[in-house]
Amino acid sequence: MQAVRAEAIAAGTPPLTSVEVVNKVLSQDSSNDTFLKNADIAECSTRSRSSGEDVLRSQLAAEKECSVALQAQMDVVNKDNERTKSDFLMLKSQ
Template sequence: MDTVKAFKVYHTSHKKDVNETMRAEAVADGQPPLPSAEVVFKILSQNSSKTTFLKNAGIATPSSKSPLAGEEALHEGLGTERQDSAVLHQELEELKKKSEENDEALARTQRQYDELKKQQKDSNRILSQLLT
C-alpha cells in the first residue's frame, strides 16, 4: 500500500487533500513530485514534533541531513555542467592556439607577398632601363 494511501486510511485530518496539494505545489514549482513518505512526513511534522506513524509503518523517514532527490539531481547537473564547461574551455584554448597559428601564417604570407611585389617592381624598373 502506498504511504499516502495508508496515511489517508489511518489518519483523520480536517485538511482534506493536503497531500495532493503538496505534491502539486512541488510540480508547479518545477520540481519532481515529492515521494509519498516525504509528503506524509511533512504533514505529520506540521501537526506534531514527534511522529511515529512512518516508523510504525516500517517506512524510513526522510532525514533532514540526507539530500533530497531534487538536490541530488541538481548536484549531478552541476557536475555535468562543470565537465561540459571544462571541455568547452579546452576546445576554446585549442581554437585560440589555431587562430594564433593562422594569424602567424597570414603575416608570413603577407611579408612574402610584399617582398615579391618589391622584387617585381625592381625587375620592372631594370627591364624598363634596359629597354630605353
C-alpha cells in the same frame, strides 16, 4: 528570551516577535548548538539530502564537465587562430 524582549522595549523599539528573539539568541552564541539538539533539529552538514538536491548536484557536475570540455576546445581554436594569424603575417611580408 525575556531579557531580549525587555531590551527592545527599553530601547523604545517595537517588541520583537518570537522568531526574531530566537534568531537573535541563536546568533549570539552560534557555537552552542544545544538548543538545536534539544529541539531535534539536525545540523545542516549532517542532514540527509533530498532527491531533488541530488539531481541538481548531478546536473551541476555535468555542466562543469561540459564547461571544461568547451574550454579545452576554445583553447585549441585559439591556438589555431594564432597560428593562422602568424602564417598570414609571414605570407604577407614575403
